[in-house]
Amino acid sequence: MYEIKSLKLGHMDNLIYLIKDKKTNEIAVIDPAWDVDAIFNAADKMEGVITQIFLTHSHYDHVNGVDEVLHRTDAQLHVHKIEDRFWGGAGRNATLHSGGDHLKLGSTELKIHHTPGHTPGSVCYELDGNLFTGDTVFVYGCGRCNLRGGDPEAMYHTLNKIGKSFAPEMTVLPGHDYATCPSSTIGQQLNGNPFFNIKTLHGFVDYRMNKHYRSMPYGPVS
Numbered sequence: 001m002y003e004i005k006s007l008k009l010g011h012m013d014n015l016i017y018l019i020k021d022k023k024t025n026e027i028a029v030i031d032p033a034w035d036v037d038a039i040f041n042a043a044d045k046m047e048g049v050i051t052q053i054f055l056t057h058s059h060y061d062h063v064n065g066v067d068e069v070l071h072r073t074d075a076q077l078h079v080h081k082i083e084d085r086f087w088g089g090a091g092r093n094a095t096l097h098s099g100g101d102h103l104k105l106g107s108t109e110l111k112i113h114h115t116p117g118h119t120p121g122s123v124c125y126e127l128d129g130n131l132f133t134g135d136t137v138f139v140y141g142c143g144r145c146n147l148r149g150g151d152p153e154a155m156y157h158t159l160n161k162i163g164k165s166f167a168p169e170m171t172v173l174p175g176h177d178y179a180t181c182p183s184s185t186i187g188q189q190l191n192g193n194p195f196f197n198i199k200t201l202h203g204f205v206d207y208r209m210n211k212h213y214r215s216m217p218y219g220p221v222s
């Protein structure tokens with residue numbers, strides 16, 4: 001069994017997640033950033049030890065605590081091999097992954113899904129009925145595709161795949177708290193997230209790149 005704790009940190013409303021394997025008390029941190037002391041305090045409260053770092057992608061606001069966590073612990077860093085190349089994560093001795101790989105945190109197992117679009121090596125982590133989506137899926141939004149490495153066509157295919165691959169009850173745990181609620185389900189996103197409801201590639205690319213000017217907090221569209 002496991003326990004999940006989320007922290008909202010930094011001026012960009014990042015959501016950082018800690019997963020504790022209850023059998024071994026090992027903790028994985030997803031996207032450590034902004035306030036590493038807060039992350040360690042949370043780990044202490046959970047009575048666990050940080051042994052792994054899982055990155056959803058390598059943008060600054062998701063990785064700016066990585067080096068300090070590596071410095072203060074014996075943790076192993078995990079990143080998609082394409083993202084590592086894109087990031088230039090040299091010197092951190094990351095374990096490089098491909099989509100479909102499984103990760104072990106004590107007796108807890110996660111699966112990596114390669115979900116390019118926001119960056120070339122973005123991933124989502126699946127843990128039972130939970131999907132940690134980084135900047136791929138936001139609650140009623142999705143990550144920008146106009147930053148370096150962004151690709152709106154890839155994002156279209158990624159969201160199509162996500163919509164078809166997971167049960168409607170699957171919980172979506174995004175990398176930012178940009179919406180009326182911090183988490184959601186695949187079913188709610190299929191219904192109310194505009195990015196899951198544009199049926200053509202051309203229409204999606206045009207909306208993502210030129211027309212998406214909704215203000216935060218994001219809510220459902222009908």
Ligand SMILES: [Fe+2]
Pocket residue numbers: 057059118135143
């Ligand atoms: Fe990002």
